[in-house]
């Protein structure tokens with residue numbers, strides 16, 4: 001049986017409270033009961049010595065006689081309290097005897113007390129016992145007082161009433177705290193489970209394709225807030241990828257359709273004899289086909305990197321050397337656009353795949369040139385630490401929109417279409433950069449501001465001893 005979080009929480013809280021209340025009641029009953037017994041025993045000892053004192057004081061040492069009337073009053077009072085008194089003089093002659101005075105009352109007292117005690121405490125082993133005490137007056141022995149009572153101790157009506165009230169208070173407090181805790185437990189369980197249920201609902205809607213869902217609720221539980229934030233983040237990233245996928249399909253269709261339509265209409269016109277198949281026209285068809293081939297080969301390259309076939313042929317290479325060669329190959333491009341390139345810094349060798357690293361630098365440099373207007377500046381800086389080399393390419397070109405930055409390393413992603421159409425890119429360059437750098441266990445990051453420029457930074461481990 002699967003229980004809901006709310007039911008489980010409510011149950012757990014209720015069970016914990018019931019156990020706590022039961023334990024507290026048991027313990028307090030036990031401790032209070034024990035303390036009470038000790039108190040009663042003490043009281044009984046006090047009463048007995050009081051009775052002895054009271055009776056002893058009824059002896060007149062000058063006449064050597066007892067004031068039997070007073071002894072009778074004391075004895076009868078003691079009998080009402082559950083004590084059966086017998087007083088003997090020095091000659092062991094009875095002065096006063098409770099049983100002789102009122103046998104019925106004595107039997108009734110004994111019965112009432114023993115019945116009450118066995119009814120309340122069935123395991124209690126008690127019995128009526130007679131205890132003999134020597135009676136003194138002014139340090140002179142005057143006789144013997146025998147006191148009989150239910151022992152080791154007994155409880156009076158008042159004592160029982162006190163214990164009952166105590167139990168009632170305990171039970172009342174228990175029931176009251178149980179009700180309060182069940183109510184607060186239910187409210188707490190509701191508060192805990194509500195955001196989780198909402199989050200679950202949102203996750204379900206996301207799974208069904210509603211990527212725009214965001215959970216606005218914030219709670220005061222850290223873990224639940226983290227969960228809400230993770231789900232929101234997940235939805236955001238799925239939404240981004242979904243947008244990218246749609247855009248990618250549209251982009252690819254467009255990229256392929258433009259050259260294909262142009263080649264198709266050219267060839268159609270030539271077949272129908274509308275156009276002479278001149279070298280210029282055939283050359284134009286050839287260029288379009290080259291564009292398509294480039295796109296397909298870029299895609300192939302990427303697929304190769306993806307298939308984990310990225311086997312690196314590592315050797316000792318110097319980033320600055322590679323960079324200088326590439327820049328000299330790009331010479332005409334930079335001159336045509338009147339762009340100024342400057343290099344600063346230096347570095348030692350790293351252990352890497354020369355061709356792949358060249359590919360990375362080509363892609364980054366060609367982007368820097370492509371996305372920088374005529375007369376712009378490209379600054380390259382190389383620096384190193386003990387175990388890594390860092391290369392950054394900074395341009396003062398068109399920059400990247402903030403919301404696009406996180407997608408530029410995605411395959412086929414191209415910045416705002418209208419701005420880039422003329423650059424003739426395929427949106428694959430940076431994904432190749434990322435794959436190669438990741439295979440080298442390095443990192444590539446970007447900082448960019450629209451209309452101000454961009455800076456791509458590649459960090460590669462030296463790994464020179466491996």
Ligand code: ADP
Pocket residue numbers: 363367368369371372395397398399400408413414415416420424425426427428429430431453454
């Ligand atoms: P593309 O073939 O479009 O250049 P890339 O993968 O090389 O594909 O780059 C992806 C996108 O990143 C580009 O379309 C462009 O919007 C942006 N981008 C890359 N480099 C730069 C740069 N140096 N300055 C501005 N935008 C850039």
